[in-house]
Amino acid sequence: MMRYQANAFKRQANKALQDTTLQQALDRAQTGFVARRAKALELVDDFEHLKQQARAAKERALSEAAYLLERFECQVTANGGRVHWALDGAELNRTVIDICRQAGGRRIIKGKSMVGEETGLNPALEAAGFELVETDLGEYIIQLAQEPPSHIIAPAIHKTRHQVADLFARHHRQPPRTGDSIANLVAEARQQLRAQFLSADVGIIGANLLVAETGSVVLVTNEGNGDLSANLPRTRIVVASIEKIVATLEDANAVLEVLGRSATGQAMTAYTSFYQGPVQDDAAGSPQSYHVVLLDNGRSDLLAGPYRDILRCIKCGACLNHCPVYSNVGGHAYGSVYPGPMGSVLEPLLHELASTRPLPNASSFCGRCEEVCPMGIPLPRLLRQLRDRQHEQQLEPQGWRRGLGIYGWLSRHPRCFRLTLKLLRGALWLVPPPFWGQGRRPLRPAGRGTFVEQWHRASRNER
Amino acid sequence: MNGSHSRDRILSRLRQAPSAASRAPANPLSPVHGDPTRFRQLARDNHIHCEHCDEVTQGLQRIRQWMQEQELPSAPVVSGPLLSDARAAGWEPGPLSDLRRPHSVWINQSWCAVADTGTLVVLSRPEAPGYANFLAEHHWLLLDAGRILATKNDVWAQWRVEHDDTLPPAVHIISGPSRTADIEQTLQLGAHGPRSLNLMLVGR
Numbered sequence: 001m002m003r004y005q006a007n008a009f010k011r012q013a014n015k016a017l018q019d020t021t022l023q024q025a026l027d028r029a030q031t032g033f034v035a036r037r038a039k040a041l042e043l044v045d046d047f048e049h050l051k052q053q054a055r056a057a058k059e060r061a062l063s064e065a066a067y068l069l070e071r072f073e074c075q076v077t078a079n080g081g082r083v084h085w086a087l088d089g090a091e092l093n094r095t096v097i098d099i100c101r102q103a104g105g106r107r108i109i110k111g112k113s114m115v116g117e118e119t120g121l122n123p124a125l126e127a128a129g130f131e132l133v134e135t136d137l138g139e140y141i142i143q144l145a146q147e148p149p150s151h152i153i154a155p156a157i158h159k160t161r162h163q164v165a166d167l168f169a170r171h172h173r174q175p176p177r178t179g180d181s182i183a184n185l186v187a188e189a190r191q192q193l194r195a196q197f198l199s200a201d202v203g204i205i206g207a208n209l210l211v212a213e214t215g216s217v218v219l220v221t222n223e224g225n226g227d228l229s230a231n232l233p234r235t236r237i238v239v240a241s242i243e244k245i246v247a248t249l250e251d252a253n254a255v256l257e258v259l260g261r262s263a264t265g266q267a268m269t270a271y272t273s274f275y276q277g278p279v280q281d282d283a284a285g286s287p288q289s290y291h292v293v294l295l296d297n298g299r300s301d302l303l304a305g306p307y308r309d310i311l312r313c314i315k316c317g318a319c320l321n322h323c324p325v326y327s328n329v330g331g332h333a334y335g336s337v338y339p340g341p342m343g344s345v346l347e348p349l350l351h352e353l354a355s356t357r358p359l360p361n362a363s364s365f366c367g368r369c370e371e372v373c374p375m376g377i378p379l380p381r382l383l384r385q386l387r388d389r390q391h392e393q394q395l396e397p398q399g400w401r402r403g404l405g406i407y408g409w410l411s412r413h414p415r416c417f418r419l420t421l422k423l424l425r426g427a428l429w430l431v432p433p434p435f436w437g438q439g440r441r442p443l444r445p446a447g448r449g450t451f452v453e454q455w456h457r458a459s460r461n462e463r
Numbered sequence: 464m465n466g467s468h469s470r471d472r473i474l475s476r477l478r479q480a481p482s483a484a485s486r487a488p489a490n491p492l493s494p495v496h497g498d499p500t501r502f503r504q505l506a507r508d509n510h511i512h513c514e515h516c517d518e519v520t521q522g523l524q525r526i527r528q529w530m531q532e533q534e535l536p537s538a539p540v541v542s543g544p545l546l547s548d549a550r551a552a553g554w555e556p557g558p559l560s561d562l563r564r565p566h567s568v569w570i571n572q573s574w575c576a577v578a579d580t581g582t583l584v585v586l587s588r589p590e591a592p593g594y595a596n597f598l599a600e601h602h603w604l605l606l607d608a609g610r611i612l613a614t615k616n617d618v619w620a621q622w623r624v625e626h627d628d629t630l631p632p633a634v635h636i637i638s639g640p641s642r643t644a645d646i647e648q649t650l651q652l653g654a655h656g657p658r659s660l661n662l663m664l665v666g667r
Contacts, residue, residue, distance in 0.1 A: 025647070032648035066477035079632070085470035095466065137654055138645035154645060161647050186643060186651040193655060197598075198563060214630055224597040224641040224656025231594035231633075242473065253615040267505075268580045268638040271656070273593070277632040280589045296469070300476035308480075 005335030006347060009358035012333040022158050026330050029157045033321035036265025037372070044261070054258045055376050057251035058312040061212075061243075062303060068212035068245045069294065075215025079277030081290035089119030092295045096121060096204065096237055097128045099291050103235040105201020111219070111226035112136040113206030114152055114315060115239045115295050117337045118350070121204075133196045135225035137189055144171050150331030152338060153263050153317040158330050161185060193225070203229035207240035208314070209255060210292075213248045216274040217292060220259060224271055231279055235289040238275075242294050243311040249274075255314055258374035262316040298350050306385055310345050312375040319369035319379060325362050334359065341369035345382045353386070354395055360386035421450040494620040497578025497613040503664075505581025509639035510652060512661040519545070519605060522663040523552040523570070526603050529661070530568060535601065537561060539568035543590030545605065562598040569599030573606040573662070575621055579614045580638060583662065587633035596635055602657035604637075608666045 005012065016022055041047050061068055073083040084099075086092035092115070100108060108130050116122065122143075125132050134143040138156040142149055144167045149155030156164070165180040168188055205226050209218035217238050219226050230236050246252050252274075260266040278288035302311055320326045320340030331339035336347040336356065344359040360383045363369075369379040390396060396404075410417040447454050503513050514529075516522035523545070530539065541549045541556035549556050549570070561567055571591055573583040583604050587593035596602060612621055615636070622630065641656030652658055 028648050032644070062480075063482045065480070066474045069477070070474065084466050085473055086466075087469040087472060091469060135655065136645070137643045141645070154648075156645055157648075159646070164646055182646045182649045183651055185646055186654060190653065190655055197655070214628070216630070222641070223643050223645075223654035225654070227597045227635070228594065228655060231592065231597065242477075249619045250616050253619075256615065264644075266638070268509075268582050268636065270509075270637065270639045270642055271597075272636040272638075274630065274634040274636075275632070276630045276634075279587070279592055279594070280632050294473075296473045296476075300473050303477060304480035 004351070004355065006351075006356040006359055008335050009333060009362055012335055013329040013362075016329040016333045021160060021163075022330055023328075025158050025160060026327055029151070029154065030321065030327045033154075033265070033317070037262060037318060037321070038265075040261040040265040040267065043267070047258075047261070050254075050257045050261075051374050051376060053254040054314075054374055055312065057246055057254040058314075058375060060251065061246045062308065062311055064247065065242065065245060065300075065303065068247055069210075069242060071212040072210050072215055072245060075212070076277075076290075076292055077215075079215050080287060081215070081277055081292060084291060084293045086293055086295045086297075088297050089295070092119045092239060092293055092297075093121055093124035095293050096239065097125060097130075099235065099237055099289075099293075100125065100128075100130055100202050103202050103289060105233075105235070106131055107196075107200045108132045108202045108204060109135050109196050109200040109229045109233065110139075110203070111205035111221070111229045112139050112155070113204070113239055114338070115206055115241050116204070117149060118241075118297065119239075119295065121239065130202075133193070133200075135193055135196065135223075135229055136221075137186065137223060137225075140189060140193065141167060144168075148332065148337070150339065151317060151320060152315050152340075152343075158332065197225075197228045197232050200229075200233045202235045202237060203231070203233040204237045204239060205230050207238050207244055207292075208259065209252045210240055210245045211247075211249055211252050211274070212245055214274070214276055216249070216252070216276050218252055218256075219273045219275065220256070220269050220271070221273075222264070222266075222270045227271055227273055230273070230275060233288075236275075236278065236291070238292045240292065240294060241299060242296055243299055243313075259314050259316055262314075262318040262372070262374040302349060307345070307349055307382060309377045310342070310349065310382060312377055313342050313346070314375060315342075316374060318372040318374065322368040322372045324364055324366060324368070334362070341379045341383070342377070345377075345379060345386065348386050353390060353393060357390065357395055360390060418450065418452055421452060425450050494617040494624060495613040497576075497611045497617075499578070499608065499611050499664075502576055502578035502581055502611045505578070506576075506583075506662060507581070509581045510642075510660070511581065511583075511639055512659060513664065514662070515608075515664045517666065519548045519665055520552050522605055522665055523549055523554070526568075526570060526661075526663065527552070527554070533601075535566050535568060537564060537566060537568070539570050539603075540595065540599070542569075542571040542595070543588065544572055545570060559592070559595060562595055565600065567599045568601045568603065569595050569657075570603045570605070571596065573604040573610075575610040575612055575618060576606055577613075577615055577618060577636075578611050582615075582636055582638040583660075584618055585635045585637055586631045587635070588631060593633040593635060596637065597641070597656040599657050600653075601659045601661070602640070603661045603663060605663045605665055608664045 141156040278290035326340040348356040643654035
């Protein structure tokens with residue numbers, strides 16, 4: 001399981017800003033994801049309408065979540081599967097381990113699952129003696145590197161081709177490759193993982209949506225690894241959090257309309273599969289054993305509270321790609337499973353507020369995240385609510401609280417406020433640039449006089 | 464803690480939340496057909512190689528020619544409903560296990576298509592299991608040209624017209640060959656699944 005280090009955000013962010021390789025990778029990601037989404041939206045007549053439909057579908061589902069989850073369970077059971085319920089991550093891990101033991105195999109292949117990351121499923125399975133291989137290329141790369149994902153849809157976004165080539169050279173027992181072209185690296189991973197797909201006993205996948213009316217698990221991928229993991233082994237396990245539920249197939253479509261466009265700039269990803277029941281294969285003789293494990297982990301408590309909106313999140317990653325903070329520091333700096341704006345809201349709600357202190361503050365409140373969110377989640381408002389709660393619980397550092405107290409007093413006493421600004425402005429001229437540290441620009445006062453003085457002068461001139 | 468206890472606790476907490484559900488829109492009753500030209504254009508944009516034939520046997524012969532052009536050595540694997548057509552075209556298709564071999568070719572039927580996204584819809588059946596669509600190195604789909612629908616919602620409407628509400632074990636909505644951009648955001652086709660996806664439109 002990744003070490004939870006959200007409280008070390010500031011140190012980790014500083015480290016990320018000094019890492020030139022990471023900065024190059026983040027620049028590439030920024031231009032790639034942002035440009036592709038913009039192009040995909042240009043091709044749609046009215047994306048706002050699609051957003052409204054998707055949001056309405058999710059709201060309907062959240063309003064009837066208990067009924068719809070029960071209906072989903074009924075349908076899965078009728079289709080030959082079994083639904084398990086897990087209150088927290090530990091219970092989900094125990095349930096999956098029990099199913100794997102009953103399956104009687106040791107080899108597990110796994111598709112990408114953020115729920116699996118949330119519960120620390122991989123280390124739990126490995127500790128229980130299972131051999132587990134991640135099959136999404138990005139997840140496979142970070143599994144070899146023994147690192148957590150740095151993006152919710154592109155887990156190895158921080159790695160360059162040369163770093164991937166080095167990892168493959170160290171872990172793959174095969175003759176040296178001719179050149180580090182990306183095509184060669186993808187072909188090598190395909191060859192390595194093919195053998196794993198064909199010999200695995202259990203396949204574990206995540207889910208993008210759960211459809212109540214049909215008991216469908218909807219899986220959205222581009223590589224096809226999730227579908228191979230779902231179909232080839234004799235036991236299939238789906239791990240999903242409860243807010244993935246939607247009422248109908250049409251509601252699932254409404255969400256799919258915005259998911260691909262917001263995530264990778266595709267109207268539809270290469271593969272969208274609706275799994276109703278276990279594989280029925282003439283050649284195999286008996287049907288596959290099929291399980292869905294539903295995770296709560298605190299989400300049911302959010303439904304009736306002021307943070308309900310975050311349950312509409314479909315994990316498209318658009319808020320990460322457009323966030324000036326994430327774009328500069330990358331996912332690992334957050335020290336949590338879910339990075340970026342959605343993670344800065346969700347992580348403090350899934351964990352204690354005290355263990356995620358910097359996250360609600362890792363935002364410039366520029367509002368881009370809310371603007372690009374296809375589900376209309378008011379992320380800046382939710383972050384502000386969390387900051388308020390931090391303040392009420394007195395979780396900020398003492399120096400910060402004292403500073404806020406001084407600022408509060410000054411803002412109620414305008415004359416003192418202006419005098420202090422004047423003094424601070426003068427003091428800034430005395431500060432040598434290295435004081436601000438490497439990688440930061442030295443802050444120098446601009447223009448003549450304080451901001452307030454300049455403002456008044458400009459207003460007088462306008463009149 | 465047992466699973467039933469967790470189930471009850473989760474559902475009871477969810478029931479405490481206020482419910483103000485808006486009504487779901489009614490399911491569309493009759494499917495709407497899509498524009499074939501738009502479908503073909505978007506399918507090509509999705510890296511789907513498109514061809515056309517008048518009837519199934521002719522289409523299978525063209526696929527055989529394509530395999531020769533691509534220098535693909537092994538016999539293709541053909542899904543159940545197409546087996547008799549393949550034999551009529553003089554083929555002896557390989558078993559499903561041949562799909563594990565390099566350069567394998569899988570020929571299957573597409574149940575319908577979606578014009579709005581250039582997408583093909585494939586159903587899993589015991590004689591044509593879902594994994595075959597992902598295991599083969601090259602994937603051919605035959606589609607009746609009269610089954611191009613307008614949107615994804617029309618797919619479900621079409622299903623309700625032709626069948627009851629029970630879907631098959633899996634419905635795969637396929638919009639191109641397998642791909643990845645996980646290394647340096649550079650698109651590569653053929654990540655784990657088929658390197659090529661090819662469509663044979665049958666009829667007019």
